[in-house]
Amino acid sequence: MSLNWTSYVDTDSSVEHDRLLLLQQLFDGDSEKLLERAGLAPGWRCLEVGAGAGSVARILADRAGATNVTATDLDTTLLAPLAESGVRVLRHDVTTDEAPGEFDLIHTRLVLEHVTQRDLALRRMVSWLAPGGVLVVEAAAPMPEMSSDPTVGRALAALSDQLRRSVGTDRTWARTLPVPLEQAGLVDCTAEGHIIPARGGSPFAHWMIETHRLVEQDVVSNGTLTAAELAHTFAAYTNRLSSTTRG
Structure with missing residues (x-):
């Protein structure tokens, strides 16, 4: 039986909310540094793919302005506070749904390794970038x-x-970066990792x-x-x- 990540999580559960809060505590600092290095600035049109509980989308909103940010996920239950702050929240499948717009920066964290059609997802995200746009991918191995x-x-x-x-999770996929980014049509790609x-x-x-x-x-x-x-x-x-x- 083919499932997706939402088959394992109950976003109405306090346990899942707490698990996502731990994830944010662990990784938000690094994510924010990556976004700074990408040049994130006021007015940038930003897309967060797989927004989870919304912490990175909030960072984007703080830097670029809430109305410039779109946050998507297969389940948007935990993203209601973002919508109230002015962020555009969409229930969206990165592999099948229509383009949510054109963006100066697209970010995704701990998502693509769990997407069976990750190469397709990458190509689609690249096509949503404005000229000169930046894609930031964080993945775990x-x-x-x-x-x-x-x-x-x-x-x-x-x-x-x-x-x-x-x-369809591939626990080794992150180790192949940045090659998949280049194959998706991006240039000036880099990759780094830490244990x-x-x-x-x-x-x-x-x-x-x-x-x-x-x-x-x-x-x-x-x-x-x-x-x-x-x-x-x-x-x-x-x-x-x-x-x-x-x-």
């Missing part, structure tokens, strides 16, 4: 092979494999626990991981003395 705890490594691999089989250790008790480890919980029933029921292995993984992510995995 979990590395279970680098885990200091073999059980945690197996759990991360199980999470990645479940998402690959059900959603984040999921130290036990850290916000990142907590986010990893909540992300694992999205698929825990599936990976246990299909035999990819045992309940005991999953419990061990959650304990390792909770233990402040642990350094368990990297992403």
Whole structure:
């Protein structure tokens, strides 16, 4: 059965809202720096693809002006406050729906690795850029092979494999950048990366626990991981003395 990411999350749930707040806490600082380096300025027409709970769209609105920002997602439940502030909010599928406009800057974070037709999505976003426009793509590449705890490594691999089989997630796609950007027609492309250790008790480890919980029933029921292995993984992510995995 073919699913998409929204099949695993309940945006009406406080648990999912809290998970997204953790994500924002972890990554908003880096996202803001990338947008600054891209030259984001007042008046720029901006598009946030896969806006989630809306934190990056709020950064765009603060810098470019709320009425210049469009925020899209497959589920816009958590984006109502943005609409009230003047941001244009659209329920939108980046692979199939009509172009939402022409933009000076398009940003997407932790989205394309979960999109089966990611090359198509990239080409479509490039076509929505105004001349001289900028596309900023942030993607994650979990590395279970680098885990200091073999059980945690197996759990991360199980999470990645479940998402690959059900959603089409490619946990290695981020490592191919910037080649996909160039193939989509962009020029002057660059890529950089950094490794984040999921130290036990850290916000990142907590986010990893909540992300694992999205698929825990599936990976246990299909035999990819045992309940005991999953419990061990959650304990390792909770233990402040642990350094368990990297992403």
